Amino acid sequence: MRRIKIIIVPMLIALIVLMNVPHTFSYDKSTIPYNIKIGLFFDKTAKSTLLLESQSSFKVGVFQQDEFINLFDLDENKILLRKDKFYIGQGLSFTEYTGAINEQVNISNIEGPYHIQVGQSFTSYSEAYNFLNSLNIGSVNSYLSYEKEWKVFSGLYLTESSANEEANKINANYGYETKVIQPSTTRVQVINEKGNTIFMYDSSDELYFTGKDYRGNTPIVNVEGNNYRGAITAKRLSNSDMTIINKLPLEEYLYGVVPGEMPASWPIEALKAQAVAARGFALTNFNKYKQFDFNLCSTTNSQVYKGYTGEHPNTNMAVDETRSKVITYNGTLVEPYYHSNSGGHTEDSENIWSSQLSYIRGVEDKFSLDAPNSTWSVSFTKDEIKNRLANHNIFIGDILDMKITSISDNGRVLSLVVYGTDGQEIMEKQKSRTVLGLKSSWFSINSNNSTNNESQLMVINGTTSKEESINLTSKHVITADGIYEINNPQRSSIFNGKEYRSIDEEVIENISDTFVLYGKGFGHGLGMSQYGAKKMAELNYKYDEILTHYYTGVKVE
Structure with missing residues (x-):
């Protein structure tokens, strides 16, 4: 048993140290990724349904390397994404239905995850689209589905038997080859504003939705009231609702980050320092959410990201004028911690986290004084x-x-x-x-x-005739029954010659x-003080001078 303990303890210590080691990378400008994936909703905030809107219509496609490849246009300006499950509702107002499903269920506005594939599979969108347009199977709603190849599906059936019955009718009446499609844990449905299914896809194929150009404006996608550049996808991960991801160029991501971390009205050199720090944070934490298949989230758990809605010309300028600029220490890209106000002095990294970082040393910071939360x-x-x-x-x-x-x-x-x-x-x-x-x-x-955090008694020393403070904890008293240690002085009493009074009454009765x-300060105190950066910029310091003041021995390159 002792041998096991000796082995385990060092392993635990090593694990704890590793968990607190910041991310560092050898700096090579050519390795900076062009795109980044930001988790908007995931884990406990994952979505069963998601409303997307565009200024005009949507493009649907995939990314090959950093390039968006358009597969087809979706002539809708408002769509609903939802899991391939049971839903009840109409139009775009659906909620997931979790009640009993059997042959006796007869609620007209429940839709299910069983479908019928009509005809063969196709290698191209145009082939599948042409087949869909030529299809004549009565009033049954048909639509395209993409699952590494193109297919034509029909219906949203509640049970396999009801889907099978309809498949046999289509085959018998119209002569098409049919196959019942089982529910999928990765499939996503696309619903139009009228509540009709218009498309399905396997989310493991990472199909993205992006807005089309509209009157020369920046193409954006509105996700439940907030606008975003780039493209949006919904992925169904195991034991979760849909994870919603925004994929866009790293520099455009920073457009939505910098104003979320620093007021856009602040001096441009402070904004540029914040842009460089935010870029460094994004790069050194690039795989923080790898288990969810994206890079960073949109909250303070990463960096506040407000998307296109939060952008401001000043902060966009700060990002553009520092494009690809990062902070390095001995040729290594560093994670540039920052906080609101240092209170007058920043801190050494090991006094906050566990790792000692040579570039995160406490520095005197007079620039943060006389600012909000400096005291x-x-x-x-x-x-x-x-x-x-x-x-x-x-x-x-x-x-x-x-x-x-x-x-x-x-x-x-x-x-x-x-x-x-x-x-x-x-x-x-x-x-x-x-x-x-x-x-x-x-x-x-x-x-x-009590300044010593324990009960004390003021007594007069008979020899020197002066008051002395005696700490009663662990002291002993002599009684008629023997000598006893005072374990809890606040539950003890003293005799003043006339009466017994508790220590609380005698000593602590007036204690507040x-x-x-x-x-002093606001935040962990590591690295750049944002209010300090503001003051330095007001005093005409440049952004690289701000950064080299707060980060010890670094270069901005």
């Missing part, structure tokens, strides 16, 4: 602290006190101890900020609680129930 304060009652700990599954009873036990050379809290009636919690590095919901980990605590935290 702040917040008050907590003991009950509020208790509740915040409980929200993170930390239970130490009623809160007695908090004490900062270690700070970095740059001023941020490395260790905060919270004392409770049922124990204590030691929060290291960013944990105190996370658990308490603070703006940064650079703070001090001011309260009327509130802790006031005085802090």
